[in-house]
Structures are given as structure tokens and as C-alpha cells.
Amino acid sequence: MHFPAAFSVDVEQDCPPYLDTCRGMETGMPRLLDLLGELELKATFFTTGEMARRFPRVIERLVAEGHELGCHGDQHRDFTTLDQAAAEAELGAALATLRAFGPVESFRAPYLRFPVTFLPLLVCHGLRLDSSLARYKSGANHRAGPVPAGLVRVPASMTSSVLRLPRWIRAPWLARLRPPVVLFVHPWEAVDFRRSSLRWDCRFRTGVPALACWRSALLDLRAAGADFAPLRQFLSFRG
Template identity: 45%
Template sequence: MFLTFDVEPDAPPYQSSSYRGVEEGLPWILHFLEELDVKATFFVTGTVAERYPDLVEEIVERGHELGSHGLDHSRLDKMSREEALDNIVESLRILRSFYPVRSFRAPNLQLPEDLVPRLAENGVVVDSSIAAYKPGHPKAPVWVNGVLRVPATVTSSTIRLPARLARRMTLPESRSFHVLFYHPWEFTRVKRRPLYRPDVWARTGGYARRMLEEVIRLALDRGLRFELVGNAPRLCG
């Protein structure tokens, strides 16, 4: 089982100039995981790493994995392939000054297929830019052009559903392979505004924090073990 967080500006594109998630949500996450001795993979944008180097260093110092979430959370499928590759390479350059990054997740889980071999050329071994809950996406890890593609298995806002449903969907009894992913901004209170989709603001802040604590404790009670995404090639074959 893998626990992952996408560390980015708040609720992009709605609040992309705000960083409350990094400043308030991320320290809370790190403290909570330390309390339970749980390790996670943090996919961080290059610009967040440049803006908050102390927090990125803390992620690494606490034994978590650092992965790339692109340079600035721009959609890679909305730019030319040359621009997208430059974006990825620059993010890796920045993040590798903190950690030997080998894992990647594209913003919005949107990575053009022809960029997968380019990830391998740049030392990326694992990509988690696909979603098992989307039609046509793999439901389990699959090797593609030298990169192990590890799908996220539930969308992040699942943690903010009503409690019973959140528990059942986030930790299904039958699933042996599972990748959870969240955003630090979800654990701060996002204001409801007319242009925001409900899944952006609904039950953010305290409710999301309580549910994450409950889900992680429930997983540990069931004897589940959290692994780093970078270890997926060894664990998944």
C-alpha cells in the first residue's frame, strides 16, 4: 500500500497564488505521519521546492520519498512536447538537489503517453500519472518503456465523503494493491466560492484531517504496511 501527497499551490487553478496547504497542511501531515511512524511519497512541484526549501528538506529528513510533480503544476498535455519535457527536466534538476528523485506524477494525472520513455531517459523509474478509477486506465502496475506505471486507485476527494462511505471507498477490503493520494491544501479550510467545484471546497480542513487520521489508523490496525512509491519496482515485480 502506498500513501502519496501532491505538494502544489492551493487547489490549482482556482487558488494557484496561495500556498496555505504547503505552509499549514504539510507541517500537520508530517507531524501526524511521524506520530504513527508511517512513511509516504511526496510529489512536489519544482517551484514549491524553491519557495519552501526548509519544508522539502524536512520531508527528506523524516525518511519520506521526494518525487516530482512537474515544475509549476502546468498541464503537460496542454503544451508542446518540447515544453513539457523541459518542464519535467527542470523539476528534476531542482528536486534532485534535495533527494535522488526517481518517481514522477504529472499535474492533474495528465501525462502524454509519448513522454513516458522520456521519463526513463531522465532517470525516472516509476510514474504515477494514471488512475485506476478512470475508464481505460490500468488497474494495477504495468511496465511501459522502462517505466513502472503505478496507478492511483481512488481520487483524492474520496477522503472527504461522508465517513462510512469514505472508509469503505478509501480502504476497500478486497483490494491488495492500493495507492492513496491527497493534497496538503485539502487539510486546510478552502472557502466556498461560486466558481469552485464542490470537490474543491467540500469538507476540507478539520473534517479531512480527522478522516485521514482515521483511515491511516484503520489501515495499520488491519496490518497493512505503507511503502514508498520508489520501491514499487521491487515490490510489484
């Protein structure tokens, strides 16, 4: 039985707010793009304006290879700490940068936190899909509230670190996800931070082990019937 699925990437500095380096952009992104090319899988890359300005050739490559370019804010600021004017400025700056590379219709807030009072801003900026919700988070007040006309909200299915767990733990977890299945990772996870001072859930099985886990997970889901496509496939989704 086939079911819809999407693989997405939050393109940002290394493990914010703990680091301010960009090894993920320099090393992790090429590795991740190579993996997706090998699997012939098209993903959605939620990208900050800052990373697009600093690494334009990386963004040009992902667009040229047929991936969807999405918005992840401009400076990876937590929208729950911003007022309306600051949120407007953050979106405007990001989209002014990103749309120089191609069309942008999808959005995901940093830390998957976005106040419902800001949802109309997305529509005003021509964004049609929001993936700032998380099924694995309970009781979050950013879930409540009406969705403006013209906007679809598609939640992430699970946190990114689950995909780096050993297969015997990961596979049953993935099998329990209800469609549409929306996975996400970060480029910095493809860099070896295992000996760093990052907290354990951020650094375990990073680097080559992470890439191997992602490859295995995607192949397992495909074998189970997942039809992977960029998140824009869900523009008609109303779940």
C-alpha cells in the first residue's frame, strides 16, 4: 500500500543555538545532496536567508538538482520571541534572498515554533504551506487557532535525531508513523560531532553514521510503500 511522504532538510548554521559554525554547509550539504542524488529522491530544503547569502553555490546546486527551496527565516530567530513587526522583517529579508534562486512557497519556522497569530503573514508573503507543527510535540500552544485561507499546515512526523538511532529501534518507530510522513534532518548532522561538547542527542551517530542511517531509513520506507516527493505535493492536503 502506497502512502505520501516527504524528506526535508532544515538548512541553517551548525546546531543552533549551541554553535555558530557552518561545517554542515561546507561539508554536510554536499554529502547529503550526493545521497539524495544516488537515491533519486527530491527533497524540500527549508533554508535561512543567511545561509543562502553565505553559500549561494550550494543553494544553486540544490535548485538545479530539482529540490524544492523553502523558507526557514532569515537569521534562524525564534519567532515566538518576536513581535509582529520583527516577524514581518524576518520573513521579508529571507524571502528577498531566497526568491532570487527560485520560487518559494513553503515555510518552516526555526525550532518548529510559530505563533498562530503570525500565520496571516505567511499568506501575505505568498507562502502556501507551513510545516512548523510537530506531531511529536504535545500541548504546544502554537498548534491552536484557525488556519488562514490559502495556507496548508503539514506537520513534521518526528524529530531528526530518531533517524540516527540503530535500525532495530528506528524501523519499528517509522512503521508506526501515520501518513503523510514528513521527515527532517540538518546538514550539520552529516558532520562528525561525536567528540564535541554538544548534548548527546545532537552529537550521537553524526557524520558518516548519520548518512548511513538516512540511506537505510529512506530505503526501508520506500520498501514499505512511501512515495517521496517535495512538500509542495501536499498543497491539497487538509489533514
